Amino acid sequence: xxxxxxxxxxxxxxxxxxxxxxxxxxxxxxxxxxxxxxxxxxxxxxxxxxxxxxxxxxxxxxxxxxxxxxxxxxxxxxxxxxxxxxxxxxxxxxxxxxxxxxxxxxxxxxxxxxxxxxxxxxxxxxxxxxxxxxxxxxxxxxxxxxxxxxxxxxxxxxxxxxxxxxxxxxxxxxxx
Amino acid sequence: xxxxxxxxxxxxxxxxxxxxxxxxxxxxxxxxxxxxxxxxxxxxxxxxxxxxxxxxxxxxxxxxxxxxxxxxxxxxxxxxxxxxxxxxxxxxxxxxxxxxxxxxxxxxxxxxxxxxxxxxxxxxxxxxxxxxxxxxxxxxxxxxxxxxxxxxxxxxxxxxxxxxxxxxxxxxxxxxxxxxxxxxxxxxxxxxxxxxxxxxxxxxx
Numbered sequence: 001x002x003x004x005x006x007x008x009x010x011x012x013x014x015x016x017x018x019x020x021x022x023x024x025x026x027x028x029x030x031x032x033x034x035x036x037x038x039x040x041x042x043x044x045x046x047x048x049x050x051x052x053x054x055x056x057x058x059x060x061x062x063x064x065x066x067x068x069x070x071x072x073x074x075x076x077x078x079x080x081x082x083x084x085x086x087x088x089x090x091x092x093x094x095x096x097x098x099x100x101x102x103x104x105x106x107x108x109x110x111x112x113x114x115x116x117x118x119x120x121x122x123x124x125x126x127x128x129x130x131x132x133x134x135x136x137x138x139x140x141x142x143x144x145x146x147x148x149x150x151x152x153x154x155x156x157x158x159x160x161x162x163x164x165x166x167x168x169x170x171x172x173x174x175x176x
Numbered sequence: 177x178x179x180x181x182x183x184x185x186x187x188x189x190x191x192x193x194x195x196x197x198x199x200x201x202x203x204x205x206x207x208x209x210x211x212x213x214x215x216x217x218x219x220x221x222x223x224x225x226x227x228x229x230x231x232x233x234x235x236x237x238x239x240x241x242x243x244x245x246x247x248x249x250x251x252x253x254x255x256x257x258x259x260x261x262x263x264x265x266x267x268x269x270x271x272x273x274x275x276x277x278x279x280x281x282x283x284x285x286x287x288x289x290x291x292x293x294x295x296x297x298x299x300x301x302x303x304x305x306x307x308x309x310x311x312x313x314x315x316x317x318x319x320x321x322x323x324x325x326x327x328x329x330x331x332x333x334x335x336x337x338x339x340x341x342x343x344x345x346x347x348x349x350x351x352x353x354x355x356x357x358x359x360x361x362x363x364x365x366x367x368x369x370x371x372x373x374x375x376x377x378x379x380x381x
Contacts, residue, residue: 020245029233038234049248050255116231134193135228160186167224 001061009061016056020049023066026137027073033132034077036121044080048073063146067139070147074129081125119169127162134159183207183214192221 004022007015027048032041051072059068120128126148133139133147134155144155183191183204190196191204208215 017245020248024241024244028236032233033231038236042236042240046244046247046251050251053248053252054255112227113230113232116227120228120231131228135225136231156186160189163189163221163224164185166228167220170224170227 001064005061005065008056008065009059011057016053019052019065019069023069024049026066027069030070030073030129030132030137031077033120033136034074034125034129035080036117036128040080044073044077048076051076064143067143067146070133070139071149074148078125078129116170119166122169123162123165127158127165130155130158131162131166181207182211183217185217188214188218188221192218192225 001009004015004018008019024045028041028045031044031048032038035041035044048069052069055072059065063071120131123131129148130144133144134141139147141152141155141159145152148155187196187204191201196204208218
């Protein structure tokens with residue numbers, strides 16, 4: 001456990017500001033990747049740290065501080081998504097965006113990025129969370145299991161499902 | 177190479193992610209070299225992940241980060257005040273008892289479809305925890321507020337999952353408020369009398 005985590009675990013009141021400073025951008029990024037809505041992610045990132053503050057007495061140092069914070073963030077985002085109507089993204093919509101990329105003059109990156117973003121929205125929320133932590137945050141399967149409160153087997157299954165789904169939505173259409 | 181020798185898709189994903197090492201990785205590479213079908217699948221996976229890597233997180237305006245910590249502090253203060261107001265509602269005669277009924281109705285209404293509230297855990301908590309009554313009462317007050325004002329019922333999740341919340345809130349009350357709360361809880365306990373059930377489970381006796 002690093003010094004910050006140790007101080008946080010021991011209830012050092014002054015350490016909270018440092019925790020916010022160190023993890024706010026990462027938490028915002030994770031929230032965005034799960035919620036896929038910038039405004040909601042900005043709001044949720046702050047709410048996550050409110051919850052971190054309120055629950056600070058429960059952090060016993062059994063897991064790394066950032067996986068504990070990620071767990072709070074993931075739970076809050078997934079709970080939030082349960083309550084809002086999640087837009088479904090038909091496969092054809094993503095394929096259409098990819099096919100509309102110009103044949104000559106190189107790839108249209110903005111269009112590709114939009115297609116990729118739409119494909120991410122098309123993932124079920126938990127798969128989205130696992131994919132974000134594994135692929136973008138480079139967290140280990142064990143760390144993600146801690147952060148999502150599930151097993152390493154479930155994390156692997158979610159990750160594999162996510163990649164297969166993305167491949168279905170992007171794989172063949174991604175060739176330029 | 178026959179199709180039945182082809183590699184499992186999940187293993188290929190692990191391979192593309194660099195999670196297969198040593199002799200197994202060498203074996204997969206050798207297979208891919210000789211198997212056009214698996215080679216095509218690996219190329220497709222790599223292309224997929226290359227595209228996924230294009231996914232960007234929008235950067236908020238600088239002011240957002242400049243005021244981030246202050247915003248969190250403001251929310252913490254507001255939340256503490258809000259909770260304190262809610263706990264004070266318990267002190268209004270009759271409200272908590274009514275709220276407890278609403279809580280039970282809400283929990284029953286949610287039923288087994290959406291296990292946001294873990295009934296087993298709540299029952300176990302009520303039977304074993306020193307703060308269980310406070311947890312129930314605060315959750316009940318929140319539930320009553322939700323029922324009355326039509327807010328989203330997220331407060332239920334928060335309080336029934338983390339029982340320590342109420343202990344923290346109670347420490348924020350002054351001595352007089354704490355005495356009133358204890359008296360009120362004692363009254364509620366007496367008024368319950370016989371056993372009640374949540375979703376068919378006996379939760380206290």
